[in-house]
Amino acid sequence: MAAAELENRIRQTIPLAEAMQFHIASMTTEAIEVSAPLPPNVNIHGTGFAGSIYSVAVLTGWALCTHILEVAGADADLVVARAEIRYRAPVTSALECKTLAPAAARETFLGDLASSGKGLIELEVRVGERPSAILSATYCAIASKEDN
Amino acid sequence: MAAAELENRIRQTIPLAEAMQFHIASMTTEAIEVSAPLPPNVNIHGTGFAGSIYSVAVLTGWALCTHILEVAGADADLVVARAEIRYRAPVTSALECKTLAPAAARETFLGDLASSGKGLIELEVRVGERPSAILSATYCAIASKEDN
Numbered sequence: 001m002a003a004a005e006l007e008n009r010i011r012q013t014i015p016l017a018e019a020m021q022f023h024i025a026s027m028t029t030e031a032i033e034v035s036a037p038l039p040p041n042v043n044i045h046g047t048g049f050a051g052s053i054y055s056v057a058v059l060t061g062w063a064l065c066t067h068i069l070e071v072a073g074a075d076a077d078l079v080v081a082r083a084e085i086r087y088r089a090p091v092t093s094a095l096e097c098k099t100l101a102p103a104a105a106r107e108t109f110l111g112d113l114a115s116s117g118k119g120l121i122e123l124e125v126r127v128g129e130r131p132s133a134i135l136s137a138t139y140c141a142i143a144s145k146e147d148n
Numbered sequence: 149m150a151a152a153e154l155e156n157r158i159r160q161t162i163p164l165a166e167a168m169q170f171h172i173a174s175m176t177t178e179a180i181e182v183s184a185p186l187p188p189n190v191n192i193h194g195t196g197f198a199g200s201i202y203s204v205a206v207l208t209g210w211a212l213c214t215h216i217l218e219v220a221g222a223d224a225d226l227v228v229a230r231a232e233i234r235y236r237a238p239v240t241s242a243l244e245c246k247t248l249a250p251a252a253a254r255e256t257f258l259g260d261l262a263s264s265g266k267g268l269i270e271l272e273v274r275v276g277e278r279p280s281a282i283l284s285a286t287y288c289a290i291a292s293k294e295d296n
Contacts, residue, residue, distance in 0.1 A: 019167035050228040051203025080198040084232040
């Protein structure tokens with residue numbers, strides 16, 4: 001699935017993604033870059049709202065994992081199990097998120113899903129260049145029941 | 149500031165709070181209960197979107213801290229420094245969040261803000277009755293420059 005197609009699916013099924021104007025700028029199975037404009041994502045101070053920063057970041061990782069699963073032909077439901085975010089500086093322009101899934105992590109994720117019906121992957125998503133925030137999130141893929 | 153007034157201020161200045169239909173059901177300086185309907189906050193599976201759950205929960209704590217500061221007459225900017233969330237079960241109805249700020253935590257928060265210009269408070273926000281998710285967030289109040 002191409003980046004534009006996945007972005008459309010996310011925006012059409014998750015109202016908050018549409019409200020945030022979630023945009024996938026580039027995507028491979030190893031790396032993804034996402035952006036969202038500042039105006040719909042401001043807080044009371046006029047800088048990036050903590051909830052928007054978290055939500056765009058957590059969707060960045062979710063989109064990458066979804067792409068990894070689809071390229072591998074794996075039919076699974078993907079959820080976030082836990083996440084931690086540290087805010088280091090105010091976000092004063094568009095929210096820019098990026099993350100990487102190294103080959104070893106992808107292989108463990110897909111291998112565990114295939115062998116046990118459940119695969120975990122932890123991603124670190126960076127927001128902004130400094131970075132302004134860092135999200136560490138654990139995603140869990142569970143094989144669809146139709147496959148069992 | 150009454151609950152309705154704070155809710156209006158949050159929804160008018162944070163577009164995502166309006167998109168999520170953030171609602172303060174009850175509020176004292178010790179406890180707050182917040183809700184948001186499910187339809188604007190669903191994910192691709194039709195259950196609560198992880199980003200909405202986080203955002204409503206983090207705003208729940210932010211609203212309580214804002215109320216604590218206002219009742220104390222403290223003029224400060226309030227931000228989230230870090231947060232961790234654990235998702236334990238899908239959210240299948242309205243997002244209901246609640247949290248408590250015990251007297252000792254409020255006193256340390258306000259006392260440190262008054263003495264050093266910076267006060268921290270950590271809150272645990274529960275989402276749903278089971279609960280379906282638990283957020284642990286650290287809020288930081290920094291005295292407004294006009295006061296210094």
